[in-house]
Amino acid sequence: MTALLGGLLSFILSFKYSALFVVLLIAAIGIPLPTVYILLAAAAFSSQGYLNLYVVLAISIVTSLLGDIGVFWLARVVEQKIISHAFFRRLLTPARTAAITAFLERHPILTIVASRFVGVTTVAVNILAGIGQFPFSRYLIWDVLGEVGSNVIYVSIGYLFGSNWIYVAQIFNKVWLAILIVIAVVLLWNNVLKPIHRHRHNKARG
C-alpha cells in the first residue's frame, strides 16, 4: 500500500464522512487519487460497522456528480480560450469537435456511462463532452446513470468483501488496466496501422 493511500485512509478513519466527502470530491474533479481503493475501503469500513453504508453510497454518488458537472461546465466555459491556443487550435479543429460530439451522441453508453467506472476516462470524457458542446440535459441523464451504477457496484463489492477489500482492489486495477490496453491496441490498429496497410495495398494494386 502506498503512503498516499495510507494517509488518505487514516484521514477518512479520523474525520469519517467529511473526510470521505473531501477526498472523493478532489478525486472527482480530476486530481489523480486512488478512488477505487478509497471507495472499496469506505464500503468495507461500513461492513465492519464503522461507517454507515447508505451515507457512504450517498457521498460517493453526490461527489462524483458534482465533480463531473463541474469539469463539464469548466471545459465548456474555457473552450474558446483553449481553442485560441495555437496547439489546441490544430488539435481540436471544428471537424474533430463535431466528430467527438457525434460519437458521444451515437454511443452514450459506451462512452459516458462506461467511462464512469475508471477515474482517468471519466475526466477525459467530461472534458471532451464539455468542449464538444454536448447537450447538458442528455449528458446529465447518462452521467447520473453511469455514476449511480458504478458507485453501487463498487460500494457493494467493498461491503461484500469487507477487510479483504485490498485484494479485490488490486484485481480491479489490473482488470481495468487490461481493458484500457485492449482499447488502446484496437484504436491504434484501426486508426493508424489499418489505414497505412490499406494505403500500401491500394498502391501495390495501382
Next chain:
Amino acid sequence: MRLINKKHLLPLIILVAMLGLLAYVLFTLIRDVGFYTRGKFLNLMHRPRELFVGAPPGGAAMPVEAVAPWMTFDYLEKIFHLPQNFFKDKLAIADPRYPHLSIQRYASRKQIPTTDLLMEVRSAIRQTTVSSTTSTTR
C-alpha cells in the same frame, strides 16, 4: 518490396509493447486471482463468510494480522470490540489527538519505529481477545 517500411515501424513497436504489457498484466492478474481465491473464495468475502462460516475469533471483523499502520486507534477499538481508551491505558498514550490518531502518525510523533508499535498493538489485541474467549468458555 520491403516487409516493414519506416511509416509502419513506430506504430508497430508501440503495438508490440502494448501487447507485451497486456500479456504481463493478464499473467499477474491470473496469478493473483488464483492466489487469493484458491479453494476458499467464500473466505475472502466478508459478509457471506460471517453468514455461513462465522466471524473470526473474538467476533472481530478482521484477523489481528491484518492490523496496519494506517489504522486509527478509534477504528481498532470499534472493530475489535475493545473498551474505550483501551490503547491509551495499555500503551500509555498521552497524545491529545487520541483516539483519532493512526498507528503510523503516533509512531512518528513519538519517534519510535512503526513496526515496533504495530507489534505492541497486535499483541495487546491478541491478549484481550484470548482472555475474553477464555472467560466465555468458562
